Amino acid sequence: MSNEKLIEICCCSVDDVVEAEKGGADRVELNSAFEAGGLTPTLGSLIEAKKRTTIPIITMIRPRTGGFCYTDFEFDTMITDAKLMLQNGADGIAVGILNEYKNIDLHRTNVLVELCKSYNKEIVFHRAIDITPNLIESAHELVSLGVSRILTSGGKQRCLEGIDTINELMHTVSNQIEILACGSIRPTNLDEIISKTNCNQFHMALMKDLCDNTMKHSHINFNGTPNEQMYKMIDVDQVKAVKNIVNR
Template identity: 45%
Template sequence: MKDIKIEVCAGSYEDCLAAARGKADRVELNSALALGGLSPTEATLRLVKRDTDLKVICMVRPRGAGFHYTEVERKVMMAEAKSFLENGADGIAFGFLNADGTIDVEATKEMIDLIHSYNKEAVFHRAVDVTPDFEEAFRILVELKADRVLTSGQEEKAMQGKEQIKKMQELFGDQIEILAGSGMNATNAMEMIQETGIHQIHSSCKGYDNDPTTSGEKVTYSYLAGEHANDYDVVKEELVARLMAAIGR
């Protein structure tokens, strides 16, 4: 079996420090994880590269809804990607779809070509999970020479989609890396690896910290509900370490 790689979904510099202390291999660096992950700041990227040995894949995403972008949004995404690549990013995570959900070949090729011009990794993210033809989407990404795909197998959680992930690994695993994400943790990582043949796991390793200033008597800024109403989600070092131990590292 190939070496297993663990990628942590990070929403901040502090998240990346926790991932590094837990011995993760790589982070996908975002902002605004509550919106599904948006582009991080250049300053955060520079700090992470200065203070850790992590490989950093920067998310490029301008808004928290959908993946069919305007020309203006696409222009911004390309500029952000270029800036990240010039400031130490080891790759870019992105996803371009047409209005019908199929892969936007032109925009995807443009982004991949830009990333590869810096000899960095082009990662198509979970936009692939809302495409109408999963196999065809993979075929296109292979043809465009994407390096990796993050997927839950078109299900809410990756363990629910493991049969699809296994099928894509069998069809395309020798041509593109497959990274399983959504609901992955120390309790299920090895099952996913053993049953699908993939060797990369993406996990949030998520816990919560509390900030009592989130809510006042009449005003609240909470984006979580119930018992976590005054909390915010963070990467927990112990969960990263537990995941690394679960894969024997």
């Protein structure tokens, strides 16, 4: 296995992708609605990001928040969104589909695997795997389906808490599928994480808070939060910091 470390940055806009590339990101995952855990981005954001950047872009395919067991209409929407993203420059898609028992929905996942194969693009199974009853068994199922990569925090909220399971995945399946570690990874803890695992890919959301003055002192509330004027954007300085760490 190569010792080279790869940084993937979670992005929610064209500006984010541009800033991530400036900071040295090797790859990005493009979403919308960061505050909802990441949903399918607009097709326009993918097209405009591809115009302005050169690093690989994986697009999230997630039609709603609240879980990962989808209706037939939602799954049809996922297929349509995936086709559109792949046809318009996405280097791959990130999905996570479970059944009502929290196990991987093998049939639906396979449909999207075959779709990505037809475009010669990657497919990532995202952190939905972290709530399956047996993460290691789920990983073996994804290997059998031909999934390209697993995004995981080791079944815990934070990477450091799940590092033992991430290491077990590295030991058992990393020669068959890529393991992308995630979960509250920051410049302040990346050194420690690297010291405790042989995993060589790290996914991070390195954001800073910005203010949109149009919502200051507004008498109308649109999303029910007390600080509605605040939003997040990729912090290029944090991206540079983690890139410097992995380049040591």
